[in-house]
Amino acid sequence: MRNSYHIYMRELRSYFVSPIAYVVIALFLAISGIFFYLLLQSFIQMSFRMMMQAQQFQMQVPAMNINQMVIRSLFLNMSIITLFMLPMITMKLFSEEKRSGTIELLFTSPITNWEIVIGKFFAALTVYIAMILGTVSYVSVLFIYGNPELMPVISGYLGLILMGAMTVAIGGLISALTENQIIAAVGCFGTMMILWFVGFASGFVGPELGAIIKYLSVMEHFTDFAKGVIDSSHMVFYLSFAFFSLFLTYQAVESAKWRG
Amino acid sequence: MIDVKNLSKNYGSFEAVKDVSFFIDKGEVVGFLGPNAAGKTTTMRILTCYMPATQGSVSVAGFDVFDNPMSVKKRVGYLPEHPPLYPEMTVESYLSFVGKIKGLSGKILKMKLDKVLERTSTAEVRSNLIANLSKGFKQRVGLAQALIHDPEVLVLDEPTVGLDPKQIIEVRELIKELGEDHTIILSTHILPEVSATCGRVIIINKGKIVAEDTPENLTSGLQGQERIEIEVDGPSKKVLAALSKIKGVLKVSEDGDGSIKRYKIELEKEPDVRKAVAASVVNNGWGLLEMKSSGLSLEEIFLQLTTDEGVEV
Numbered sequence A: 001m002r003n004s005y006h007i008y009m010r011e012l013r014s015y016f017v018s019p020i021a022y023v024v025i026a027l028f029l030a031i032s033g034i035f036f037y038l039l040l041q042s043f044i045q046m047s048f049r050m051m052m053q054a055q056q057f058q059m060q061v062p063a064m065n066i067n068q069m070v071i072r073s074l075f076l077n078m079s080i081i082t083l084f085m086l087p088m089i090t091m092k093l094f095s096e097e098k099r100s101g102t103i104e105l106l107f108t109s110p111i112t113n114w115e116i117v118i119g120k121f122f123a124a125l126t127v128y129i130a131m132i133l134g135t136v137s138y139v140s141v142l143f144i145y146g147n148p149e150l151m152p153v154i155s156g157y158l159g160l161i162l163m164g165a166m167t168v169a170i171g172g173l174i175s176a177l178t179e180n181q182i183i184a185a186v187g188c189f190g191t192m193m194i195l196w197f198v199g200f201a202s203g204f205v206g207p208e209l210g211a212i213i214k215y216l217s218v219m220e221h222f223t224d225f226a227k228g229v230i231d232s233s234h235m236v237f238y239l240s241f242a243f244f245s246l247f248l249t250y251q252a253v254e255s256a257k258w259r260g
Numbered sequence B: 001m002i003d004v005k006n007l008s009k010n011y012g013s014f015e016a017v018k019d020v021s022f023f024i025d026k027g028e029v030v031g032f033l034g035p036n037a038a039g040k041t042t043t044m045r046i047l048t049c050y051m052p053a054t055q056g057s058v059s060v061a062g063f064d065v066f067d068n069p070m071s072v073k074k075r076v077g078y079l080p081e082h083p084p085l086y087p088e089m090t091v092e093s094y095l096s097f098v099g100k101i102k103g104l105s106g107k108i109l110k111m112k113l114d115k116v117l118e119r120t121s122t123a124e125v126r127s128n129l130i131a132n133l134s135k136g137f138k139q140r141v142g143l144a145q146a147l148i149h150d151p152e153v154l155v156l157d158e159p160t161v162g163l164d165p166k167q168i169i170e171v172r173e174l175i176k177e178l179g180e181d182h183t184i185i186l187s188t189h190i191l192p193e194v195s196a197t198c199g200r201v202i203i204i205n206k207g208k209i210v211a212e213d214t215p216e217n218l219t220s221g222l223q224g225q226e227r228i229e230i231e232v233d234g235p236s237k238k239v240l241a242a243l244s245k246i247k248g249v250l251k252v253s254e255d256g257d258g259s260i261k262r263y264k265i266e267l268e269k270e271p272d273v274r275k276a277v278a279a280s281v282v283n284n285g286w287g288l289l290e291m292k293s294s295g296l297s298l299e300e301i302f303l304q305l306t307t308d309e310g311v312e313v
């Protein structure tokens, strides 16, 4: 596993010497910042209106739920934005090494293919986590000026990380199947789109197939996390999907040898 | 050190390497010579455990590449056809990364890093980005990468390709120097490279070995033939006729104009017929101005061996 660490460190450094990581992170923070601003704005307006109404009619001011109105929506929005960002993080993982020939160095060094796969997976995951943790600053604004519940925030980030782990593993797998980074990115994006929105199709097919499709829907599993519910069955879904993708990546890397 | 037995490699239904066997002893520097698509890179990729053979067995430094790849990888340094460099890294951080995945660490890594930078004359660019290096320096960093863990065996795939003449000479000098304490197999299609650096040549064509010998033996006489060149002052038709009649002369060709001409003569090695050639010229009253033994050039042998004649199945 020490070799995984060397692969991990090299990969991570290469993210941060090239502009990719910065561009992706900045873009993500900007877009989710805009969403955060809009959500907050409408929340403030709404509470203001409520207060005016309450005064007019001599009623008690109704409690507004910032968790429901801002935080839950923010996490749902962020989970969709990451879909557009993650393929840019994972696209080069293996395809670039194949194209440039550096894979020959890795394959002829005394390290195992698992060590390569694991090192790369965690490097991309680290970039992703750094990206979403940038939004902690937005959420902490809410804690400074109000007192929202902490639990939904924690579960929201946990959900984002688990979903990201699954996406990074899938993106890595697709990157191992091609030498072309663009194809790797588009393939990852397309796969994730299908897994996200397949849930909508569940209403149109029979009940058995519908249940299966619903189970495969990434969105279905994320909603609970955004609500503040940590359900182990959702964790199992994301983690087993990630492990399965890593296993397939390992197989692909092994067989790449056979193809020369 | 390197023992290849009945090695075959198929890509799909295409046979890139067919039943190749050779042995390389400890400390030898062997040239792996062949035209494009001969199967050199394929063979080297199998030696370095990059990909498995379809058939046959290969052992390197005493370990089988299939049963014991980790032990082989630890003992082999490999410079692939395209140096495996990460352009966004500096030379030093790149070599340190390679050292780490080859199992080095701490003080030893630092020491070996300095040594290899010095040995490949790359110390001056140690903190440069690889992307900004010239082709020659990239090739050297590629060599440094293969050397960092002090491997017993070096596998170099076209180490001088794309370099300018001065750098070619420098890299050859380096290989010769490395040959003193390493077992080296290097591939090339440049013939002078082989005579300049290698103690032995393996010529491969279309996936098969067609010859294997020292560069000297290959050049001086293929299959018991010898070649001499003479310069004669005399009527060329008569000279040609007279020379062809001598017993033991296989082939005569003329070259040049005017009354003084050069003749290339291929003759049997045993018995020595050079005296008979000289006598025939002198007895006819022509002037024998020069006689020298010329040998086939490596180019000619190479072409002779790799252009169909008798090689095709």
Ligand SMILES: Nc1ncnc2c1ncn2[C@@H]1O[C@H](COP(=O)(O)OP(=O)(O)OP(=O)(O)O)[C@@H](O)[C@H]1O
Pocket: A259, A260, B011, B014, B016, B034, B035, B036, B037, B038, B039, B040, B041, B042, B043, B081, B189
């Ligand atoms: N991955 C591959 N898939 C299919 N065919 C391949 C593959 N790699 C090599 N070949 C074929 O195998 C043959 C031998 O290739 P190889 O690269 O070993 O030749 P080479 O001697 O190194 O040639 P060169 O001097 O051009 O580098 C060629 O015909 C090549 O097209």
Ligand SMILES: [Mg+2]
Pocket: B040, B041, B042, B081, B157
């Ligand atoms: Mg080649």
